Amino acid sequence: MKKIVLYVGAFLFSIAGYxxxxxxxxxxIVSPQINKDNSVTFRILAPKASKVEIEGDFLPAQKIxxxxxxxxxxxxxxxxxxxxxxxxxxxxxxxxxxxxxxxxVNDFKTTDPSNVYQNRDIATITNYFLIGxxxxxxxxxxxxxxxxxxxxxxxxxxxxxxxxxxxxxPAGYESSNKKYPVLYLLHGAGGxxxxxxxxxxxxxxxxxxxxxxxxxxxIVVMPNGNGAQQxxxxxxxxxxxxxxxxxxxxxxxxxEKAFPDIIKFVEKTYRVKKDKNNRAICGLSMGGFHSLYIxxxxxxxxxxxxxxxxxxxxxxxxxxxxxxxxxxxxxxATQFSNPPRLYWIGIxxxxxxxKDNIDFRKxxxxxxxxxxxxxxxxxxxxxxxxxxxxxxxxxxxx
Amino acid sequence: MKKIVLYVGAFLFSIAGYxxxxxxxxxxIVSPQINKDNSVTFRILAPKASKVEIEGDFLPAQKIxxxxxxxxxxxxxxxxxxxxxxxxxxxxxxxxxxxxxxxxVNDFKTTDPSNVYQNRDIATITNYFLIGxxxxxxxxxxxxxxxxxxxxxxxxxxxxxxxxxxxxxPAGYESSNKKYPVLYLLHGAGGxxxxxxxxxxxxxxxxxxxxxxxxxxxIVVMPNGNGAQQxxxxxxxxxxxxxxxxxxxxxxxxxEKAFPDIIKFVEKTYRVKKDKNNRAICGLSMGGFHSLYIxxxxxxxxxxxxxxxxxxxxxxxxxxxxxxxxxxxxxxATQFSNPPRLYWIGIxxxxxxxKDNIDFRKxxxxxxxxxxxxxxxxxxxxxxxxxxxxxxxxxxxx
Numbered sequence: 001m002k003k004i005v006l007y008v009g010a011f012l013f014s015i016a017g018y019x020x021x022x023x024x025x026x027x028x029i030v031s032p033q034i035n036k037d038n039s040v041t042f043r044i045l046a047p048k049a050s051k052v053e054i055e056g057d058f059l060p061a062q063k064i065x066x067x068x069x070x071x072x073x074x075x076x077x078x079x080x081x082x083x084x085x086x087x088x089x090x091x092x093x094x095x096x097x098x099x100x101x102x103x104x105v106n107d108f109k110t111t112d113p114s115n116v117y118q119n120r121d122i123a124t125i126t127n128y129f130l131i132g133x134x135x136x137x138x139x140x141x142x143x144x145x146x147x148x149x150x151x152x153x154x155x156x157x158x159x160x161x162x163x164x165x166x167x168x169x170p171a172g173y174e175s176s177n178k179k180y181p182v183l184y185l186l187h188g189a190g191g192x193x194x195x196x197x198x199x200x201x202x203x204x205x206x207x208x209x210x211x212x213x214x215x216x217x218x219i220v221v222m223p224n225g226n227g228a229q230q231x232x233x234x235x236x237x238x239x240x241x242x243x244x245x246x247x248x249x250x251x252x253x254x255x256e257k258a259f260p261d262i263i264k265f266v267e268k269t270y271r272v273k274k275d276k277n278n279r280a281i282c283g284l285s286m287g288g289f290h291s292l293y294i295x296x297x298x299x300x301x302x303x304x305x306x307x308x309x310x311x312x313x314x315x316x317x318x319x320x321x322x323x324x325x326x327x328x329x330x331x332x333a334t335q336f337s338n339p340p341r342l343y344w345i346g347i348x349x350x351x352x353x354x355k356d357n358i359d360f361r362k363x364x365x366x367x368x369x370x371x372x373x374x375x376x377x378x379x380x381x382x383x384x385x386x387x388x389x390x391x392x393x394x395x396x397x398x
Numbered sequence: 399m400k401k402i403v404l405y406v407g408a409f410l411f412s413i414a415g416y417x418x419x420x421x422x423x424x425x426x427i428v429s430p431q432i433n434k435d436n437s438v439t440f441r442i443l444a445p446k447a448s449k450v451e452i453e454g455d456f457l458p459a460q461k462i463x464x465x466x467x468x469x470x471x472x473x474x475x476x477x478x479x480x481x482x483x484x485x486x487x488x489x490x491x492x493x494x495x496x497x498x499x500x501x502x503v504n505d506f507k508t509t510d511p512s513n514v515y516q517n518r519d520i521a522t523i524t525n526y527f528l529i530g531x532x533x534x535x536x537x538x539x540x541x542x543x544x545x546x547x548x549x550x551x552x553x554x555x556x557x558x559x560x561x562x563x564x565x566x567x568p569a570g571y572e573s574s575n576k577k578y579p580v581l582y583l584l585h586g587a588g589g590x591x592x593x594x595x596x597x598x599x600x601x602x603x604x605x606x607x608x609x610x611x612x613x614x615x616x617i618v619v620m621p622n623g624n625g626a627q628q629x630x631x632x633x634x635x636x637x638x639x640x641x642x643x644x645x646x647x648x649x650x651x652x653x654e655k656a657f658p659d660i661i662k663f664v665e666k667t668y669r670v671k672k673d674k675n676n677r678a679i680c681g682l683s684m685g686g687f688h689s690l691y692i693x694x695x696x697x698x699x700x701x702x703x704x705x706x707x708x709x710x711x712x713x714x715x716x717x718x719x720x721x722x723x724x725x726x727x728x729x730x731a732t733q734f735s736n737p738p739r740l741y742w743i744g745i746x747x748x749x750x751x752x753k754d755n756i757d758f759r760k761x762x763x764x765x766x767x768x769x770x771x772x773x774x775x776x777x778x779x780x781x782x783x784x785x786x787x788x789x790x791x792x793x794x795x796x
Contacts, residue, residue, distance in 0.1 A: 030640065044506075045506070046504075046505075046506040047505065048504040048505050048506070049504060049506060103508075105503060105504070105506045105508075106444075106446040106447060106503070106504065107444075107445065107446050108442075108443070108444040108446070108447060108503045108506075109511055110501075110503075110508040110509065110511050111508065111509060111511075111523075113507060113508050113509075113523070114521075114640065116518050116521055116522075116523055116631070116632075116640065116641060117632055117638060118516070118523065120514050123512075123514055124514075125509075125511070125514055125516065129638070130638065140635075141629075141632070141633060141634055141635050141637070142635055143635045145551070145560070146551040146560070146562070147551075148548050148549065148550045148551070149548065149549045150546050150547065150548035150549075151546065151547045151548075152546045152572070153543070153544040153545075153546070153569070162543070162544070164544070171551070174550070174667045175666075175667075231539075233514070234514075234515055234539075235539060236539055237538075237539050237540055237541045239539070240515060240527070240528065242428065242512065242514065243514060268573075269572045269573075
């Protein structure tokens with residue numbers, strides 16, 4: 001044992017790097033440090049810097065002027081240099097949430113090297129942390145039974161390729177013979193099949209809602225909504241490139257027409273209930289758009305529909321690129337002649353799609369189609385989409 | 399459609415940040431850029447920096463002196479400042495491999511903000527890239543059938559907790575009734591159940607070896623070898639802390655005694671063959687140590703054993719903390735009285751455990767126990783462990 005200890009000593013002493021296994025990393029610096037009062041202290045080791053800043057969604061927002069109007073941006077704050085080149089900042093007391101931040105060292109934008117918890121939004125990696133005792137308790141890993149998260153490949157003849165999706169099966173799935181309802185949960189533009197389990201914390205949310213008895217145990221299927229992609233960047237052949245916001249074949253009707261391939265795979269592979277009232281579909285932004293059109297194009301497939309900050313009909317109707325988008329009025333009439341049990345619309349007041357959602361609701365109101373409407377603060381942000389999932393999922397399959 | 403385009407324009411124009419969904423990230427800079435000749439160009443936007451460097455395992459190694467002798471460290475190189483504050487460096491032509499690197503801006507160590515491909519080794523996040531047309535073809539996602547990778551929780555009564563593991567099921571598992579053999583693949587100190595599918599590229603390696611007919615289709619189970627942990631940092635309650643190299647309950651005999659709980663779960667949950675000759679165990683470093691002692695303590699469980707840069711017996715025998723480690727000679731005698739079909743040892747010439755492996759092999763040689771020995775260049779590094787998996791897996795279950 002002594003010898004091992006000695007070796008470990010040698011290991012830890014050496015800041016050697018990859019030539020032996022990496023055993024360093026930000027030294028002893030702890031950042032972020034969540035304090036007892038739920039303020040947060042950030043520490044960045046940058047001895048040769050003249051300015052160190054943090055930009056985060058927990059700081060008062062900046063307003064940035066653009067030709068399209070004023071846009072809210074995350075706030076920025078300067079850290080103060082302390083001993084040994086460690087810069088420090090302590091936030092105000094933060095309400096329970098999942099927060100993201102970036103670090104600027106002399107205007108060079110990067111991540112906090114002491115915080116290994118990072119996630120990717122399109123081509124940007126930021127750090128994150130969670131403050132509990134409130135809404136974010138649903139996003140945190142709690143001492144409850146946990147479901148399984150799988151990355152699975154399925155055959156998609158409609159698009160002519162093998163494609164990847166993420167499947168959440170609830171705790172107990174493996175050890176029972178029970179059949180489950182299925183929620184299809186769709187990402188937005190620039191996202192992929194990883195988005196909802198990474199930024200969206202969908203597995204934690206479902207674990208917690210199910211454990212609390214608030215949501216029915218269900219399978220959650222998270223496909224890739226980019227019709228030209230087999231999988232998330234880096235997960236398909238020759239795809240290790242910089243992810244993009246606009247991807248081909250996302251709004252040309254093909255991804256919607258390929259959706260039955262996913263349902264077919266899921267209903268063949270998992271123990272699921274196979275009727276309309278045991279299928280739900282929802283999505284954020286472009287995924288809300290897809291949910292709207294998939295559920296209208298296949299009007300008897302989904303008993304529950306959720307549009308989270310969705311791109312709605314009006315924008316697309318101008319250009320009938322696909323019969324999927326044609327005659328929405330007529331499609332909605334068919335869909336609502338045998339209406340879904342729930343048609344749910346959620347949007348933030350400062351979302352750039354707010355007005356379009358008003359227009360879409362008018363379209364529904366004129367015909368007397370019933371829907372549930374939830375309006376929140378905030379814009380086109382993951383914070384809202386996590387909240388919407390926590391509100392939508394408990395309404396399903398009851 | 400026009401309206402959508404306008405919105406997208408507003409979106410892309412705005413470098414706004416989290417107040418609307420993140421749609422920026424390193425601007426238009428491409429880094430790393432793998433050139434046609436397999437040299438690699440790195441670009442870092444740091445207009446206010448006076449020095450920008452890259453540290454990577456593709457650069458000539460530095461030697462660093464420590465009280466314990468000279469240690470190899472990854473090489474470092476300075477980038478040159480070009481137009482608009484973009485610093486640039488082009489490497490020499492690189493042989494096929496998976497490479498890791500870090501960026502230093504005025505000695506502030508961080509990641510390349512234009513490269514979203516990152517992985518974590520204990521508490522350090524580095525960027526990576528792959529160069530094909532050689533060994534790394536096995537690590538890349540190829541146009542072959544892909545297995546499923548699942549994060550699954552199981553009950554571990556021996557340690558008194560629910561624990562998480564990673565399971566790879568080969569392509570075709572979901573659509574067949576076939577039973578598969580199982581490889582238990584263990585991580586090293588500071589690692590967890592994510593290590594082999596992230597740094598180790600185990601899913602890609604197995605997909606490719608199986609598609610080429612080099613390895614039998616098998617299930618690969620990657621447990622967490624830290625007996626005090628339920629799961630990887632961030633994946634268990636209250637675990638969102640900085641990961642550590644030394645974790646409690648990794649070498650006290652308990653994790654070895656808890657191993658049958660994993661086998662029991664796997665053999666109950668998956669369609670697997672349940673005899674010794676359809677079970678293999680291997681691991682790197684501490685995981686090699688675990689493989690050695692688990693297979694010796696349960697001498698009729700594993701038909702195949704692999705020790706990758708393993709901590710071997712000698713260090714631990716001094717202190718008999720557990721009957722798992724006592725009387726290794728006697729345990730090996732029992733194990734080799736009905737010997738495993740394969741006992742495989744691999745180590746690099748500059749590994750800090752090289753001499754201990756010589757001693758352990760002497761112990762085996764003295765008794766005439768048969769084993770396969772592979773010696774490579776290099777030290778205690780993931781590059782070797784990926785190679786060892788590509789050499790070990792094809793020898794199993796044949």
